[in-house]
Amino acid sequence: MFIEQRYEMILQMLEKNSSITVADITKELGVSETTARRDITALANAGRLVKVFGGAIAAGEDYIFHEPTVEQKTNVNRDKKTAIARYAAKLITPGDFVYIDAGTTTGCMLDYITQKDATYVTNAVTHARRLAADGFHVLLVGGELKGTTEAVVGSDAINTIQTYHFSKGFFGTNGITHKAGITTPDVNEAAVKKTAAKQSVERYVLADSCKFGVVSPVTFAGIESVNIITDAIPKEYSADKNIICCME
Known part of the structure; x- marks a missing residue:
């Protein structure tokens, strides 16, 4: 599978779900965690998604992990x-x-x-x-x-x-x-x-x-x-x- 094909599939996954994990990508695309993380980083650097701990969210959305007191x-x-x-x-x-x-x-x-x-x-x-x-x-x-x-x-x-x-x-x-x-x-x-x-x-x-x-x-x-x-x-x-x- 070509890199651009992987990128497109990852973005399609984000269209269906507001967030995806590295595990989601490895399962769906049949790639290693290293490859999945590298693809997320590349797409994040291009502004096509937002990289978060353990995965990614769609561009234009903020993500909150911790509950404020x-x-x-x-x-x-x-x-x-x-x-x-x-x-x-x-x-x-x-x-x-x-x-x-x-x-x-x-x-x-x-x-x-x-x-x-x-x-x-x-x-x-x-x-x-x-x-x-x-x-x-x-x-x-x-x-x-x-x-x-x-x-x-x-x-x-x-x-x-x-x-x-x-x-x-x-x-x-x-x-x-x-x-x-x-x-x-x-x-x-x-x-x-x-x-x-x-x-x-x-x-x-x-x-x-x-x-x-x-x-x-x-x-x-x-x-x-x-x-x-x-x-x-x-x-x-x-x-x-x-x-x-x-x-x-």
Whole structure:
């Protein structure tokens, strides 16, 4: 197989999937890891893809491997998160059974939630504490506590969530693209998000506009399966009817 043929096949793989690994290339093209890595480097140098640890992503997309801590994320795009959170909180109506995901943007919702005739379920210890202190009926999902995001994860959390049927679910995310969908860095946290989203009739992802075009390692929902609340809609996503601009 000629070099240009390999390059074209690698780019075709990226058209189907937002990211590929060295192992994907060796399996699909029947080449060694050394050759696969060399091809990725050559294509990256030509600007035709972005080289990341263990593989590549499509050009034009950013990739986030690590989950920032709550402290690191709290004051990032604070004004945008506040506007998004205020809009989301108004969607809660009497009788709702609501899931609120762990995260700083969903955490901003707590400042604007006023509906007492509703039940709130969360996997965030900080969210549960604040809601309970303000007199809301809240259920805290049990399981393993993740220190960086203060989220409860693990099989116990998933098993509990599977018994619930939420009228509305509100989720945070680290990245949104058409190919990869709604993504997050942590496998365990993604599993909880995916389960809660599946158990929700209405799914809302709260994301400031900088999350568009970004890919994290794990997909927990398809972009078409959720409603996205954001501060601005990038041109590439203007045709998506399920994206709501809270600033309009």
